[in-house]
Amino acid sequence: MGKELNMNQFGGSWTEEKMDIVIKYASAYLTIMNKQGWVKTIYFDGFAGSGFIESAGEPINIKGTALRILELSEPRPFDIYHFVELVEEHVEDLETNLKKHPFRENIFIVRRDCNEKMVDLAKYLKNNPNFRALVYIDPYGMSVNWSSVASLKNLGIDLWILVPTGIGVNRMLTRDGIIFEPWMQKLENFLGYTREEIMEHFYKFSTQQTLFGEDTIIQKEKNAVLLASELYTRKLNEVFSHVSKSFVLRNIQNAIMYHFIMASNNRNAVKIANDVIDSKYKL
Template sequence: MNTFGGDWTKIKIEILVEYAKAYLTIMKDRKFFKLLYFDGFAGSGFIIKDKKIDVDVTVGAARRIVEISEPRSFDFYYFVEKDQENFNLLEKNTKQAFPKKDIFPVCDDCNKKIIDLGNYLRNPKNKNVRTLAYIDPCGMQVEWRSIESLRGLPIDMWILVPTGLGVNRLLKRNGQISDAWLEKLEVFLGLSREEIEKKFYKKKATLFEDITIVEKERDAIENSAKLYKSRLKEIFDFVSKPYELRNSSNAVMYHLFLTSNNKAAERIGNDIVNKYNK
């Protein structure tokens, strides 16, 4: 079983489910479209939070989406989960629990499957498929080249970006970032280390002409959210305002965005995000 998360775990699922219902309402009478739900980090079907005194069980996003039958269901569901134990539970909690629905769980890496999804949707045979995707990693697992592979496709995608918990943590204050961390940032943002350094660091002159100090710019979390949003806007026509997931000290850990090539999606996404950001 998955054991992670705080109240925002529930809120991000509510955001997704609210959007999915609005999406299915719009698609209800458009029978010529086949609707695919794709979840890249599907978990086990349930999220368990052990608060020592009591145990809090939340129905995970994958199962919540499968449970929807009104205004209509999705036509098929594709769930990716890399961890074998979670995958076994996921299969039991979705495919076996809902035998009448077309559910395809796979135990694999999300990046590989996002690229497969792009190829599938680009195939002219599948031109009537419309996709709602949910990309909910706990860390920096999503590679930029995977997101890039979705350019121009009929996908609405909620994507959780680890701005505070991921990017900001790797950006050391004095700029002395290890090669391994720089490589991680490069793969995640799809930018060169020179570009990353330029975005997040400034050089300060000292009394001595030949010595400059490298200093991290302020608001690195906010800047990384702006940067990731601008990267997403290179791939998708519309990107919603982000929902900010904060910890108990009010620090931002993640930003959740909706991307789409459809203006109406952005409007609906913004309405939902505004409601939950309050």
């Protein structure tokens, strides 16, 4: 159970906003799925956490998305809940928090890397065409490889994904374009583009005549965070037929940390996602 701490201490209105969006969307999703009696539904949470929000590595008494999703039971709950979490302690806490849950029989908690389980989910859906999945991907950083997202192609999946445009991608794109090799590899794995494509997207190149000949000048584009969200949206469009606008999550200094995006092969699903996002901006 989480300890007492107020919202300002964990700096978290954006954490609440993100959860709110997923819960609102899941509620609409279940209402629609309820009308399609033959469909079985999976809620797949790739970064499930302990059940409570954490601040400075400690759970606090604000329920996380996993517990909130399980509160949705009308008009129907999900048929299966699949929670993936890498850290043993969080898995144990989540097990404890859900031990007596009325849906316990339909809840699966696995200690694995989300990338691996996304690929498994795709295989499961291919073999079970009557299943649809709502997938929530909520990492702190750039832990999701593009190849894992790509594995979700052509399936009955509605994906909400938190993209660390500001806190991740932008920080690895150095001002002078000389990028530490492990960072460049991370950018390639995360964005699914080659280093040449990444450089071309985020940097301007010009030449300058010097005493010793021509020099190439490399300059980082000013709006790299927004360019990162555009690039990721474009990539999502290669896998899903429809991609939502993004919900921008900012820190207390108003700097963009993440873009939160929904993708689906169902046009109406993305329309609902856009409505949910718009309703948050109006608040």
